Amino acid sequence: MTEIMQHVVNAISLGSLFALFSLGIALIFGVARIINFALGEFLTFAGYTIFVTVGFMWLPIFVVIAAILVVVILALVMERIAFRPLREAPATTLLIVSFSLSNLLTNILLTTAGGRAKTVDFGSQFVTPISIGSVRMTLLDLVTIGVTVTLILALSLVLRYTKIGIQLRAAAEDFGMAKLLGVRANVVVASAFAISGVLAAVAGIILTVRIATLTPSFGNQAVIVAFIATVIGGLGSLTGAALGGFFIGVLTIFLEVVLPSEFQSFRDSFVFGLILVVLLIRPNGFIPTPTGERA
Amino acid sequence: MLEVKNLQVSYGSIKAVRNVSFKCSAGEAVAIVGPNGAGKSSTVNAIAGALKSSSVQGNIKINGKSLDGVSAEQRAGAGISLVPEGHRIFKGLSVRENLSLGATSRRDRADIEIDMNRMMERFPILGRLADRPAGTLSGGEQQQLAMARALMARPKILLLDEPSLGLAPLIVNEVFAVLQELRDENIAIVLVEQMALRAMDFADHTFLLHHGVVETTADDASGKELIAAYFKQEVGNSK
Numbered sequence: 001m002t003e004i005m006q007h008v009v010n011a012i013s014l015g016s017l018f019a020l021f022s023l024g025i026a027l028i029f030g031v032a033r034i035i036n037f038a039l040g041e042f043l044t045f046a047g048y049t050i051f052v053t054v055g056f057m058w059l060p061i062f063v064v065i066a067a068i069l070v071v072v073i074l075a076l077v078m079e080r081i082a083f084r085p086l087r088e089a090p091a092t093t094l095l096i097v098s099f100s101l102s103n104l105l106t107n108i109l110l111t112t113a114g115g116r117a118k119t120v121d122f123g124s125q126f127v128t129p130i131s132i133g134s135v136r137m138t139l140l141d142l143v144t145i146g147v148t149v150t151l152i153l154a155l156s157l158v159l160r161y162t163k164i165g166i167q168l169r170a171a172a173e174d175f176g177m178a179k180l181l182g183v184r185a186n187v188v189v190a191s192a193f194a195i196s197g198v199l200a201a202v203a204g205i206i207l208t209v210r211i212a213t214l215t216p217s218f219g220n221q222a223v224i225v226a227f228i229a230t231v232i233g234g235l236g237s238l239t240g241a242a243l244g245g246f247f248i249g250v251l252t253i254f255l256e257v258v259l260p261s262e263f264q265s266f267r268d269s270f271v272f273g274l275i276l277v278v279l280l281i282r283p284n285g286f287i288p289t290p291t292g293e294r295a
Numbered sequence: 296m297l298e299v300k301n302l303q304v305s306y307g308s309i310k311a312v313r314n315v316s317f318k319c320s321a322g323e324a325v326a327i328v329g330p331n332g333a334g335k336s337s338t339v340n341a342i343a344g345a346l347k348s349s350s351v352q353g354n355i356k357i358n359g360k361s362l363d364g365v366s367a368e369q370r371a372g373a374g375i376s377l378v379p380e381g382h383r384i385f386k387g388l389s390v391r392e393n394l395s396l397g398a399t400s401r402r403d404r405a406d407i408e409i410d411m412n413r414m415m416e417r418f419p420i421l422g423r424l425a426d427r428p429a430g431t432l433s434g435g436e437q438q439q440l441a442m443a444r445a446l447m448a449r450p451k452i453l454l455l456d457e458p459s460l461g462l463a464p465l466i467v468n469e470v471f472a473v474l475q476e477l478r479d480e481n482i483a484i485v486l487v488e489q490m491a492l493r494a495m496d497f498a499d500h501t502f503l504l505h506h507g508v509v510e511t512t513a514d515d516a517s518g519k520e521l522i523a524a525y526f527k528q529e530v531g532n533s534k
Contacts, residue, residue, distance in 0.1 A: 167396070169392075170388060174383055181371055185368065
Protein backbone atom coordinates (compact mmCIF):
# COMPACT_ATOMS: atom_id res chain seq x y z
CA MET A 1 0.00 0.00 0.00
CA THR A 2 2.80 2.38 0.98
CA GLU A 3 4.56 1.58 -2.26
CA ILE A 4 1.43 2.34 -4.28
CA MET A 5 0.97 5.67 -2.46
CA GLN A 6 4.60 6.47 -3.18
CA HIS A 7 4.06 5.93 -6.91
CA VAL A 8 0.80 7.91 -6.86
CA VAL A 9 2.58 10.91 -5.33
CA ASN A 10 5.37 10.67 -7.91
CA ALA A 11 2.88 10.34 -10.75
CA ILE A 12 0.75 13.29 -9.64
CA SER A 13 3.83 15.44 -9.09
CA LEU A 14 5.26 14.73 -12.55
CA GLY A 15 1.80 14.97 -14.12
CA SER A 16 1.29 18.39 -12.50
CA LEU A 17 4.51 19.67 -14.03
CA PHE A 18 3.53 18.37 -17.47
CA ALA A 19 0.04 19.88 -17.06
CA LEU A 20 1.64 23.29 -16.46
CA PHE A 21 3.71 22.93 -19.66
CA SER A 22 0.72 21.89 -21.74
CA LEU A 23 -1.71 24.54 -20.49
CA GLY A 24 0.62 27.24 -21.82
CA ILE A 25 0.60 25.69 -25.29
CA ALA A 26 -3.16 25.04 -25.22
CA LEU A 27 -4.10 28.56 -24.17
CA ILE A 28 -2.23 30.25 -27.02
CA PHE A 29 -3.42 27.68 -29.54
CA GLY A 30 -7.02 28.02 -28.35
CA VAL A 31 -7.08 31.77 -28.88
CA ALA A 32 -4.59 32.51 -31.65
CA ARG A 33 -4.26 29.12 -33.41
CA ILE A 34 -0.50 29.30 -32.85
CA ILE A 35 1.39 26.21 -31.74
CA ASN A 36 4.13 28.06 -29.93
CA PHE A 37 7.22 25.86 -29.86
CA ALA A 38 9.14 28.79 -28.39
CA LEU A 39 7.41 27.91 -25.11
CA GLY A 40 10.44 25.75 -24.33
CA GLU A 41 12.55 28.91 -24.28
CA PHE A 42 10.13 30.47 -21.77
CA LEU A 43 11.15 27.68 -19.39
CA THR A 44 14.82 28.12 -20.25
CA PHE A 45 14.69 31.90 -19.71
CA ALA A 46 13.02 31.35 -16.32
CA GLY A 47 15.93 29.07 -15.40
CA TYR A 48 18.62 31.51 -16.58
CA THR A 49 16.90 34.40 -14.78
CA ILE A 50 17.17 32.38 -11.57
CA PHE A 51 20.84 31.65 -12.36
CA VAL A 52 21.56 35.36 -12.85
CA THR A 53 19.52 36.79 -9.97
CA VAL A 54 19.95 34.19 -7.24
CA GLY A 55 23.30 35.69 -6.18
CA PHE A 56 22.09 39.20 -5.40
CA MET A 57 18.36 39.00 -4.57
CA TRP A 58 17.57 39.35 -0.86
CA LEU A 59 14.81 36.84 -0.72
CA PRO A 60 14.06 33.76 -2.88
CA ILE A 61 10.57 35.15 -3.59
CA PHE A 62 12.19 38.07 -5.47
CA VAL A 63 14.05 35.54 -7.64
CA VAL A 64 10.73 33.83 -8.40
CA ILE A 65 9.05 37.17 -9.22
CA ALA A 66 11.99 38.20 -11.43
CA ALA A 67 11.79 34.90 -13.36
CA ILE A 68 8.04 35.28 -13.90
CA LEU A 69 8.40 38.94 -14.96
CA VAL A 70 11.19 38.20 -17.46
CA VAL A 71 9.19 35.39 -19.09
CA VAL A 72 5.94 37.40 -19.24
CA ILE A 73 7.79 40.31 -20.85
CA LEU A 74 9.46 37.90 -23.29
CA ALA A 75 6.03 36.41 -24.13
CA LEU A 76 4.46 39.84 -24.70
CA VAL A 77 7.39 41.06 -26.83
CA MET A 78 7.23 37.84 -28.87
CA GLU A 79 3.50 38.35 -29.49
CA ARG A 80 3.90 42.03 -30.38
CA ILE A 81 6.91 41.77 -32.68
CA ALA A 82 6.63 38.32 -34.26
CA PHE A 83 3.05 37.07 -34.13
CA ARG A 84 0.83 40.18 -34.24
CA PRO A 85 1.95 41.31 -37.71
CA LEU A 86 1.31 37.75 -38.96
CA ARG A 87 -2.08 37.20 -37.32
CA GLU A 88 -3.85 36.56 -40.61
CA ALA A 89 -1.06 34.31 -41.92
CA PRO A 90 -1.64 30.58 -42.52
CA ALA A 91 -1.04 28.16 -39.62
CA THR A 92 2.07 26.72 -41.30
CA THR A 93 3.69 30.17 -41.45
CA LEU A 94 3.00 30.68 -37.74
CA LEU A 95 4.47 27.27 -36.97
CA ILE A 96 7.66 28.12 -38.85
CA VAL A 97 7.85 31.47 -37.03
CA SER A 98 7.57 29.71 -33.67
CA PHE A 99 10.39 27.29 -34.63
CA SER A 100 12.53 30.23 -35.80
CA LEU A 101 11.91 32.12 -32.55
CA SER A 102 12.80 29.03 -30.56
CA ASN A 103 16.10 28.71 -32.46
CA LEU A 104 16.81 32.42 -32.22
CA LEU A 105 16.33 32.48 -28.44
CA THR A 106 18.43 29.34 -27.95
CA ASN A 107 21.23 30.92 -29.96
CA ILE A 108 20.98 34.18 -28.02
CA LEU A 109 21.52 32.15 -24.84
CA LEU A 110 24.36 30.18 -26.48
CA THR A 111 26.24 33.34 -27.45
CA THR A 112 25.60 35.24 -24.22
CA ALA A 113 25.72 32.51 -21.57
CA GLY A 114 27.72 29.84 -23.42
CA GLY A 115 26.89 26.23 -24.14
CA ARG A 116 28.32 24.72 -20.95
CA ALA A 117 25.90 23.48 -18.33
CA LYS A 118 25.36 25.80 -15.37
CA THR A 119 24.63 24.55 -11.90
CA VAL A 120 21.90 26.50 -10.16
CA ASP A 121 21.76 26.43 -6.39
CA PHE A 122 18.21 27.58 -5.80
CA GLY A 123 15.60 25.99 -3.56
CA SER A 124 17.80 22.98 -2.75
CA GLN A 125 15.99 22.64 0.60
CA PHE A 126 12.87 21.70 -1.40
CA VAL A 127 14.51 18.59 -2.85
CA THR A 128 15.49 17.14 0.52
CA PRO A 129 13.47 13.95 1.09
CA ILE A 130 10.73 14.09 3.71
CA SER A 131 8.38 11.41 5.02
CA ILE A 132 4.65 11.63 5.51
CA GLY A 133 3.75 8.43 7.29
CA SER A 134 5.75 5.83 5.47
CA VAL A 135 5.56 7.62 2.10
CA ARG A 136 8.78 9.34 1.12
CA MET A 137 8.73 12.40 -1.10
CA THR A 138 10.36 15.77 -1.50
CA LEU A 139 8.82 19.05 -0.47
CA LEU A 140 9.13 19.99 -4.13
CA ASP A 141 6.65 17.21 -5.03
CA LEU A 142 4.09 18.74 -2.70
CA VAL A 143 4.86 22.28 -3.88
CA THR A 144 4.53 21.19 -7.52
CA ILE A 145 1.13 19.60 -6.89
CA GLY A 146 -0.04 22.53 -4.73
CA VAL A 147 1.13 25.21 -7.18
CA THR A 148 -0.37 23.40 -10.18
CA VAL A 149 -3.73 22.89 -8.50
CA THR A 150 -3.75 26.55 -7.37
CA LEU A 151 -2.82 27.83 -10.84
CA ILE A 152 -5.41 25.63 -12.58
CA LEU A 153 -8.08 26.80 -10.12
CA ALA A 154 -7.02 30.44 -10.53
CA LEU A 155 -7.06 30.09 -14.32
CA SER A 156 -10.54 28.51 -14.17
CA LEU A 157 -11.80 31.39 -12.02
CA VAL A 158 -10.26 34.00 -14.33
CA LEU A 159 -11.76 32.32 -17.41
CA ARG A 160 -15.18 31.98 -15.79
CA TYR A 161 -15.69 35.18 -13.83
CA THR A 162 -13.61 37.98 -15.36
CA LYS A 163 -14.37 40.05 -18.43
CA ILE A 164 -11.07 39.14 -20.09
CA GLY A 165 -11.63 35.47 -19.20
CA ILE A 166 -15.04 35.41 -20.91
CA GLN A 167 -13.51 37.19 -23.91
CA LEU A 168 -10.69 34.60 -24.03
CA ARG A 169 -13.22 31.75 -24.03
CA ALA A 170 -15.31 33.45 -26.71
CA ALA A 171 -12.23 34.13 -28.84
CA ALA A 172 -11.17 30.50 -28.50
CA GLU A 173 -14.56 29.42 -29.81
CA ASP A 174 -15.05 31.94 -32.65
CA PHE A 175 -12.49 34.72 -32.83
CA GLY A 176 -14.12 36.33 -35.87
CA MET A 177 -17.47 36.68 -34.11
CA ALA A 178 -15.81 37.92 -30.92
CA LYS A 179 -14.16 40.73 -32.92
CA LEU A 180 -17.51 41.64 -34.50
CA LEU A 181 -18.85 42.15 -30.97
CA GLY A 182 -16.03 44.56 -30.16
CA VAL A 183 -13.61 42.17 -28.43
CA ARG A 184 -10.17 43.67 -29.01
CA ALA A 185 -8.03 41.05 -30.71
CA ASN A 186 -4.72 42.56 -29.56
CA VAL A 187 -5.74 42.59 -25.90
CA VAL A 188 -7.09 39.03 -25.95
CA VAL A 189 -4.10 37.50 -27.74
CA ALA A 190 -1.61 39.43 -25.59
CA SER A 191 -3.45 38.22 -22.46
CA ALA A 192 -3.21 34.62 -23.66
CA PHE A 193 0.55 35.05 -24.19
CA ALA A 194 0.97 36.69 -20.77
CA ILE A 195 -0.94 33.91 -18.95
CA SER A 196 0.97 31.31 -20.93
CA GLY A 197 4.17 33.09 -19.85
CA VAL A 198 3.19 32.89 -16.17
CA LEU A 199 2.42 29.16 -16.44
CA ALA A 200 5.64 28.44 -18.33
CA ALA A 201 7.71 30.54 -15.91
CA VAL A 202 6.34 28.64 -12.90
CA ALA A 203 7.00 25.34 -14.69
CA GLY A 204 10.53 26.57 -15.52
CA ILE A 205 11.20 27.53 -11.89
CA ILE A 206 10.04 24.13 -10.61
CA LEU A 207 12.08 22.34 -13.28
CA THR A 208 15.17 24.40 -12.41
CA VAL A 209 14.88 23.49 -8.72
CA ARG A 210 14.30 19.84 -9.66
CA ILE A 211 17.17 19.48 -12.16
CA ALA A 212 19.51 22.22 -10.84
CA THR A 213 21.45 22.22 -14.12
CA LEU A 214 20.86 24.58 -17.01
CA THR A 215 21.77 24.50 -20.69
CA PRO A 216 20.36 26.61 -23.54
CA SER A 217 18.30 23.57 -24.62
CA PHE A 218 16.87 23.11 -21.11
CA GLY A 219 13.21 23.50 -22.16
CA ASN A 220 13.31 21.50 -25.41
CA GLN A 221 12.13 18.18 -23.97
CA ALA A 222 9.41 19.96 -21.98
CA VAL A 223 7.93 21.64 -25.05
CA ILE A 224 7.68 18.31 -26.86
CA VAL A 225 5.92 16.73 -23.87
CA ALA A 226 3.64 19.81 -23.68
CA PHE A 227 2.75 19.58 -27.35
CA ILE A 228 2.01 15.85 -27.14
CA ALA A 229 -0.06 16.39 -23.99
CA THR A 230 -2.19 19.06 -25.72
CA VAL A 231 -2.72 16.76 -28.73
CA ILE A 232 -3.77 13.72 -26.71
CA GLY A 233 -5.88 15.94 -24.47
CA GLY A 234 -7.65 17.41 -27.51
CA LEU A 235 -6.02 20.35 -29.28
CA GLY A 236 -7.89 23.52 -28.29
CA SER A 237 -9.25 22.21 -24.98
CA LEU A 238 -7.71 23.54 -21.75
CA THR A 239 -9.19 20.76 -19.65
CA GLY A 240 -7.90 18.29 -22.22
CA ALA A 241 -4.40 19.82 -22.05
CA ALA A 242 -4.27 19.46 -18.27
CA LEU A 243 -5.60 15.89 -18.53
CA GLY A 244 -3.04 15.11 -21.24
CA GLY A 245 -0.23 16.43 -19.03
CA PHE A 246 -1.36 14.32 -16.07
CA PHE A 247 -1.79 11.30 -18.35
CA ILE A 248 1.82 11.49 -19.60
CA GLY A 249 3.09 11.98 -16.04
CA VAL A 250 1.14 9.00 -14.74
CA LEU A 251 2.14 6.86 -17.73
CA THR A 252 5.83 7.72 -17.25
CA ILE A 253 5.81 6.73 -13.57
CA PHE A 254 3.70 3.63 -14.29
CA LEU A 255 6.23 2.40 -16.85
CA GLU A 256 9.08 3.24 -14.50
CA VAL A 257 7.47 0.86 -12.00
CA VAL A 258 6.40 -1.99 -14.26
CA LEU A 259 9.20 -2.13 -16.84
CA PRO A 260 11.99 -4.65 -16.12
CA SER A 261 15.30 -2.96 -15.32
CA GLU A 262 16.88 -3.88 -18.69
CA PHE A 263 14.11 -1.89 -20.46
CA GLN A 264 14.22 1.15 -18.16
CA SER A 265 16.53 3.11 -20.45
CA PHE A 266 13.91 2.77 -23.20
CA ARG A 267 11.10 4.03 -20.92
CA ASP A 268 10.36 7.14 -23.02
CA SER A 269 10.09 5.01 -26.17
CA PHE A 270 7.40 2.97 -24.43
CA VAL A 271 5.65 6.19 -23.27
CA PHE A 272 5.52 7.58 -26.81
CA GLY A 273 4.55 4.16 -28.22
CA LEU A 274 1.55 4.02 -25.88
CA ILE A 275 0.66 7.61 -26.78
CA LEU A 276 0.54 6.51 -30.42
CA VAL A 277 -1.90 3.76 -29.43
CA VAL A 278 -4.06 6.32 -27.59
CA LEU A 279 -4.09 8.55 -30.68
CA LEU A 280 -5.04 5.62 -32.91
CA ILE A 281 -8.03 4.96 -30.67
CA ARG A 282 -8.91 8.65 -30.10
CA PRO A 283 -7.38 10.63 -32.98
CA ASN A 284 -8.93 13.90 -31.76
CA GLY A 285 -7.77 13.41 -28.18
CA PHE A 286 -9.60 12.89 -24.90
CA ILE A 287 -11.76 16.01 -25.31
CA PRO A 288 -12.20 16.69 -29.03
CA THR A 289 -12.94 20.29 -30.04
CA PRO A 290 -14.08 21.64 -33.42
CA THR A 291 -10.90 23.76 -33.44
CA GLY A 292 -8.66 20.79 -32.94
CA GLU A 293 -10.45 18.79 -35.60
CA ARG A 294 -9.92 21.61 -38.09
CA ALA A 295 -6.27 21.91 -37.15
CA MET B 296 -26.81 57.25 -41.12
CA LEU B 297 -25.43 54.35 -43.24
CA GLU B 298 -24.28 55.06 -46.77
CA VAL B 299 -22.86 52.38 -49.03
CA LYS B 300 -21.42 53.51 -52.35
CA ASN B 301 -20.09 51.34 -55.17
CA LEU B 302 -19.39 48.43 -52.83
CA GLN B 303 -17.36 45.63 -54.39
CA VAL B 304 -16.39 42.38 -52.71
CA SER B 305 -13.97 39.92 -54.30
CA TYR B 306 -12.68 36.54 -53.18
CA GLY B 307 -9.56 36.08 -55.29
CA SER B 308 -10.69 36.35 -58.90
CA ILE B 309 -14.37 35.89 -58.01
CA LYS B 310 -16.38 39.09 -57.75
CA ALA B 311 -19.17 38.44 -55.24
CA VAL B 312 -20.57 41.99 -55.09
CA ARG B 313 -20.36 44.62 -57.82
CA ASN B 314 -21.18 48.31 -57.46
CA VAL B 315 -23.85 48.02 -54.80
CA SER B 316 -25.02 51.36 -53.41
CA PHE B 317 -27.76 52.18 -50.89
CA LYS B 318 -28.57 54.33 -47.89
CA CYS B 319 -30.32 53.51 -44.65
CA SER B 320 -31.38 56.23 -42.20
CA ALA B 321 -32.27 55.93 -38.52
CA GLY B 322 -35.58 54.07 -38.10
CA GLU B 323 -35.47 52.86 -41.71
CA ALA B 324 -35.24 49.28 -42.91
CA VAL B 325 -33.50 48.15 -46.08
CA ALA B 326 -34.00 44.58 -47.26
CA ILE B 327 -31.59 42.74 -49.55
CA VAL B 328 -33.17 39.77 -51.25
CA GLY B 329 -31.83 37.32 -53.78
CA PRO B 330 -30.96 33.70 -54.38
CA ASN B 331 -28.10 31.80 -52.70
CA GLY B 332 -24.70 33.10 -53.77
CA ALA B 333 -26.08 36.47 -54.89
CA GLY B 334 -23.73 38.41 -52.61
CA LYS B 335 -26.22 39.32 -49.85
CA SER B 336 -24.14 38.00 -46.95
CA SER B 337 -20.96 39.45 -48.46
CA THR B 338 -22.63 42.87 -48.48
CA VAL B 339 -23.56 42.88 -44.78
CA ASN B 340 -20.29 41.20 -43.79
CA ALA B 341 -18.37 43.94 -45.63
CA ILE B 342 -20.31 46.60 -43.71
CA ALA B 343 -19.66 44.87 -40.37
CA GLY B 344 -15.94 44.50 -41.12
CA ALA B 345 -16.05 40.72 -41.11
CA LEU B 346 -14.12 40.44 -44.40
CA LYS B 347 -10.44 41.03 -45.10
CA SER B 348 -10.01 44.68 -46.04
CA SER B 349 -8.23 43.61 -49.24
CA SER B 350 -11.47 41.91 -50.41
CA VAL B 351 -13.58 45.04 -50.06
CA GLN B 352 -13.62 48.12 -52.25
CA GLY B 353 -15.92 51.11 -52.39
CA ASN B 354 -17.11 53.46 -49.73
CA ILE B 355 -19.02 52.71 -46.54
CA LYS B 356 -19.87 55.66 -44.32
CA ILE B 357 -21.67 56.12 -41.00
CA ASN B 358 -22.93 59.63 -40.36
CA GLY B 359 -20.59 60.87 -43.08
CA LYS B 360 -17.49 59.16 -41.62
CA SER B 361 -15.74 56.63 -43.84
CA LEU B 362 -15.11 53.14 -42.43
CA ASP B 363 -11.99 52.70 -44.58
CA GLY B 364 -9.32 50.98 -42.47
CA VAL B 365 -11.68 50.68 -39.49
CA SER B 366 -11.45 47.24 -37.83
CA ALA B 367 -14.42 45.01 -36.95
CA GLU B 368 -14.07 45.78 -33.24
CA GLN B 369 -13.96 49.54 -33.90
CA ARG B 370 -17.07 49.25 -36.10
CA ALA B 371 -18.86 47.54 -33.21
CA GLY B 372 -17.85 50.52 -31.08
CA ALA B 373 -19.20 52.86 -33.76
CA GLY B 374 -22.66 51.30 -33.43
CA ILE B 375 -22.74 48.52 -36.04
CA SER B 376 -24.09 45.16 -34.86
CA LEU B 377 -24.35 42.02 -36.94
CA VAL B 378 -26.69 39.08 -36.38
CA PRO B 379 -24.84 36.64 -38.62
CA GLU B 380 -26.18 33.76 -40.63
CA GLY B 381 -26.31 30.60 -38.48
CA HIS B 382 -26.43 32.70 -35.26
CA ARG B 383 -22.74 32.11 -34.39
CA ILE B 384 -23.49 32.20 -30.69
CA PHE B 385 -20.75 30.97 -28.34
CA LYS B 386 -22.04 27.51 -27.58
CA GLY B 387 -19.69 26.76 -24.70
CA LEU B 388 -20.61 29.99 -22.90
CA SER B 389 -23.81 30.56 -20.94
CA VAL B 390 -26.68 32.64 -22.28
CA ARG B 391 -25.78 35.39 -19.80
CA GLU B 392 -22.11 35.38 -20.90
CA ASN B 393 -23.17 35.59 -24.55
CA LEU B 394 -25.31 38.61 -23.73
CA SER B 395 -22.52 40.28 -21.76
CA LEU B 396 -20.20 39.88 -24.77
CA GLY B 397 -22.69 41.83 -26.84
CA ALA B 398 -21.96 44.84 -24.63
CA THR B 399 -18.15 44.58 -24.97
CA SER B 400 -17.71 47.97 -26.58
CA ARG B 401 -19.86 49.77 -23.99
CA ARG B 402 -18.43 51.49 -20.91
CA ASP B 403 -21.66 52.21 -18.97
CA ARG B 404 -21.57 49.24 -16.61
CA ALA B 405 -24.71 50.04 -14.64
CA ASP B 406 -26.80 50.41 -17.79
CA ILE B 407 -25.45 47.14 -19.17
CA GLU B 408 -27.03 45.28 -16.25
CA ILE B 409 -30.33 47.10 -16.87
CA ASP B 410 -30.20 46.19 -20.58
CA MET B 411 -29.43 42.57 -19.72
CA ASN B 412 -32.66 42.45 -17.69
CA ARG B 413 -34.54 44.18 -20.50
CA MET B 414 -33.35 41.59 -23.00
CA MET B 415 -34.56 38.84 -20.72
CA GLU B 416 -37.97 40.53 -20.56
CA ARG B 417 -38.08 41.02 -24.32
CA PHE B 418 -37.00 37.41 -24.92
CA PRO B 419 -38.39 35.63 -21.82
CA ILE B 420 -36.91 32.26 -22.78
CA LEU B 421 -33.41 33.74 -22.41
CA GLY B 422 -34.25 34.80 -18.86
CA ARG B 423 -35.32 31.29 -18.00
CA LEU B 424 -32.21 29.73 -19.56
CA ALA B 425 -29.74 32.45 -18.51
CA ASP B 426 -27.22 30.11 -16.88
CA ARG B 427 -27.47 27.29 -19.44
CA PRO B 428 -24.71 26.75 -22.03
CA ALA B 429 -25.93 28.44 -25.19
CA GLY B 430 -25.19 25.30 -27.20
CA THR B 431 -28.10 23.52 -25.49
CA LEU B 432 -30.68 26.02 -26.84
CA SER B 433 -32.96 25.16 -29.77
CA GLY B 434 -32.51 26.86 -33.17
CA GLY B 435 -35.23 29.44 -32.46
CA GLU B 436 -33.83 30.19 -29.00
CA GLN B 437 -30.33 30.57 -30.45
CA GLN B 438 -31.69 33.06 -33.01
CA GLN B 439 -33.30 35.06 -30.21
CA LEU B 440 -30.01 34.98 -28.30
CA ALA B 441 -28.09 36.17 -31.36
CA MET B 442 -30.51 39.10 -31.74
CA ALA B 443 -30.46 39.94 -28.03
CA ARG B 444 -26.64 39.79 -28.04
CA ALA B 445 -26.51 42.22 -30.96
CA LEU B 446 -28.95 44.56 -29.20
CA MET B 447 -26.84 44.56 -26.02
CA ALA B 448 -24.45 46.83 -27.96
CA ARG B 449 -27.24 49.45 -28.27
CA PRO B 450 -26.55 49.56 -31.99
CA LYS B 451 -27.34 52.43 -34.31
CA ILE B 452 -27.27 50.06 -37.28
CA LEU B 453 -28.42 46.47 -37.03
CA LEU B 454 -27.40 44.07 -39.80
CA LEU B 455 -29.32 40.80 -39.93
CA ASP B 456 -28.27 37.93 -42.17
CA GLU B 457 -31.18 35.56 -42.81
CA PRO B 458 -32.73 35.82 -39.33
CA SER B 459 -35.68 33.61 -40.32
CA LEU B 460 -33.60 30.77 -41.77
CA GLY B 461 -34.66 27.40 -40.40
CA LEU B 462 -37.20 28.84 -37.96
CA ALA B 463 -40.84 27.78 -37.48
CA PRO B 464 -43.38 30.26 -38.93
CA LEU B 465 -44.54 31.29 -35.46
CA ILE B 466 -41.00 32.20 -34.42
CA VAL B 467 -40.45 34.06 -37.70
CA ASN B 468 -43.48 36.19 -36.77
CA GLU B 469 -41.88 36.93 -33.39
CA VAL B 470 -38.59 37.87 -35.06
CA PHE B 471 -40.32 40.35 -37.38
CA ALA B 472 -42.35 41.77 -34.48
CA VAL B 473 -39.09 42.48 -32.61
CA LEU B 474 -37.59 44.04 -35.75
CA GLN B 475 -40.59 46.37 -35.98
CA GLU B 476 -40.08 47.42 -32.35
CA LEU B 477 -36.40 48.13 -33.07
CA ARG B 478 -37.34 50.28 -36.03
CA ASP B 479 -39.68 52.20 -33.79
CA GLU B 480 -36.70 52.73 -31.47
CA ASN B 481 -34.96 54.51 -34.38
CA ILE B 482 -32.45 51.77 -35.18
CA ALA B 483 -31.46 51.50 -38.85
CA ILE B 484 -31.98 47.95 -40.05
CA VAL B 485 -30.35 46.19 -42.98
CA LEU B 486 -32.02 42.83 -43.48
CA VAL B 487 -30.84 40.01 -45.71
CA GLU B 488 -33.72 37.64 -46.41
CA GLN B 489 -34.73 34.73 -48.60
CA MET B 490 -38.40 35.33 -47.73
CA ALA B 491 -38.65 38.13 -50.27
CA LEU B 492 -42.33 38.98 -49.90
CA ARG B 493 -42.10 39.16 -46.12
CA ALA B 494 -38.99 41.33 -46.40
CA MET B 495 -40.64 43.68 -48.91
CA ASP B 496 -43.64 44.10 -46.63
CA PHE B 497 -41.37 44.99 -43.73
CA ALA B 498 -38.74 47.20 -45.35
CA ASP B 499 -38.84 50.79 -46.63
CA HIS B 500 -36.50 49.88 -49.47
CA THR B 501 -35.83 46.46 -50.97
CA PHE B 502 -33.41 45.49 -53.68
CA LEU B 503 -32.80 42.26 -55.48
CA LEU B 504 -29.21 41.08 -55.78
CA HIS B 505 -28.30 38.60 -58.48
CA HIS B 506 -24.71 37.52 -59.20
CA GLY B 507 -23.54 40.41 -57.03
CA VAL B 508 -25.39 43.08 -59.01
CA VAL B 509 -28.54 45.04 -58.06
CA GLU B 510 -31.08 43.69 -60.56
CA THR B 511 -34.03 45.80 -59.47
CA THR B 512 -35.49 47.65 -56.49
CA ALA B 513 -38.95 47.42 -54.98
CA ASP B 514 -39.32 51.18 -54.71
CA ASP B 515 -42.36 51.18 -57.03
CA ALA B 516 -45.17 48.78 -57.82
CA SER B 517 -43.53 47.39 -60.95
CA GLY B 518 -40.28 46.65 -59.04
CA LYS B 519 -42.24 44.87 -56.35
CA GLU B 520 -44.06 42.79 -58.95
CA LEU B 521 -40.77 41.97 -60.65
CA ILE B 522 -39.20 40.75 -57.40
CA ALA B 523 -42.34 38.80 -56.49
CA ALA B 524 -42.40 37.22 -59.96
CA TYR B 525 -38.67 36.44 -59.72
CA PHE B 526 -39.13 34.61 -56.46
CA LYS B 527 -42.20 32.73 -57.70
CA GLN B 528 -40.10 31.53 -60.61
CA GLU B 529 -37.22 30.63 -58.28
CA VAL B 530 -39.57 28.69 -56.03
CA GLY B 531 -41.09 27.03 -59.08
CA ASN B 532 -37.67 26.04 -60.42
CA SER B 533 -36.55 24.65 -57.10
CA LYS B 534 -39.64 22.39 -56.82
